[in-house]
Amino acid sequence: MAKAQPNADARRQRRGGAELRTAILQAASEIFLEEGYQGASIEAVIEKVGGSKRAIYSHFGGKKELFAALVAEASSTVIGQTSPENIEGKGVSDTLRMFGLQATRVLMAPTTLGLYRAVIAEGMRQPDVAQAFFENGPGRASKGLAQVLEQFQARGAISIKDSQRAAERFIGMLRDDVHLQVVLGLRAPLSEAEIAESVEQAVGVFMHGIAAPPS
Amino acid sequence: MAKAQPNADARRQRRGGAELRTAILQAASEIFLEEGYQGASIEAVIEKVGGSKRAIYSHFGGKKELFAALVAEASSTVIGQTSPENIEGKGVSDTLRMFGLQATRVLMAPTTLGLYRAVIAEGMRQPDVAQAFFENGPGRASKGLAQVLEQFQARGAISIKDSQRAAERFIGMLRDDVHLQVVLGLRAPLSEAEIAESVEQAVGVFMHGIAAPPS
DNA sequence: GTCTATATTGCGATAGAC
């Protein structure tokens, strides 16, 4: 009478230590990022993995540590997809567009959305988790973009005082009300076409602003 | 042996129905916005109000309904502070600056931060709460700004295709990584001086972009 | 006060590696 059928081979095969650890992390991700830290139950994780509760405690120590491990891992994995581009021979707009597309896709991915929700909910109570998330996630992305902007600045292609701040503004535009609505579950994540359109508009504003050109 | 000392007069005074309701909402705000929906306990709210246990259930029905009521109320109250400005005789930059200052102050207020955390955490599980928050909060703010932008557009002061989208971008810039860090508890809310500086920079980018002027 | 959920721990049984 198994409620949710665990992986069929989970019970009969014996997995090596590291393998079980990975399996637990994977299952825990799904549960924690969907239910939130407080809403998640160790029991549910076990059911998914097919092991015993004891395994979790011997591997991680407790619920908190499991959550921390999971966030650190997921933050790094997800954000690796928003790396600074090779900008040889590219213009500012093209570079921003490419970065924007990557970043927005990441922002719309289910894992990222779950991370967002879970970490924001628990940030005040688990500062180390919040720290790990920010540094490996949004922080790294904005630093990467800032570096790129600095190169353009050195070439005289753009005119900014603070490249870090500028990068954060651009990313802020990508994380606007539409993103908030997706985070809140009020609308579906953007399609690839909608992402392209959104990024296009953001690049336009970021490059030239909204002021009417002197006619 | 009261742990947290309830309001001294809470116990001895008998309050009218509406008054009690307000008192409960007030206490619930403090608890829920600090601990999050799942972390909050009805017991704690009762202790703070000092009333009888049944009061909450007869007034609101249950934990969920209390949370919903509280979010609806707080969203409206807080966001009322970011109303569309009277822009008679003002320029675009000045208007954006004023709006930006108001909005950023709201964004940095403890109540707003608590709302953010709690609603984002629960959004997927309580769609009506998410909806109420967004409509009364961020949604209303961006609509207000969009209307103002449209007036400027009509005058030819700015050049945009979609005023709603543009408004969301500006607000997005205000809700950038710095705001995220505050939400996560990784840094203290901005001081008034820092807010002014931040808004100034955002207005600059939004108005003219970062492209180097053709020399 | 009742009842349910759930984190945590203890401990003996067991399966595979060597």
Add this chain to the structure above:
DNA sequence: GTCTATCGCAATATAGAC
């Protein structure tokens, strides 16, 4: 066989909705 990781299950304890 020994060893180590894991399992399965029971017991404890606490919290919290109603």
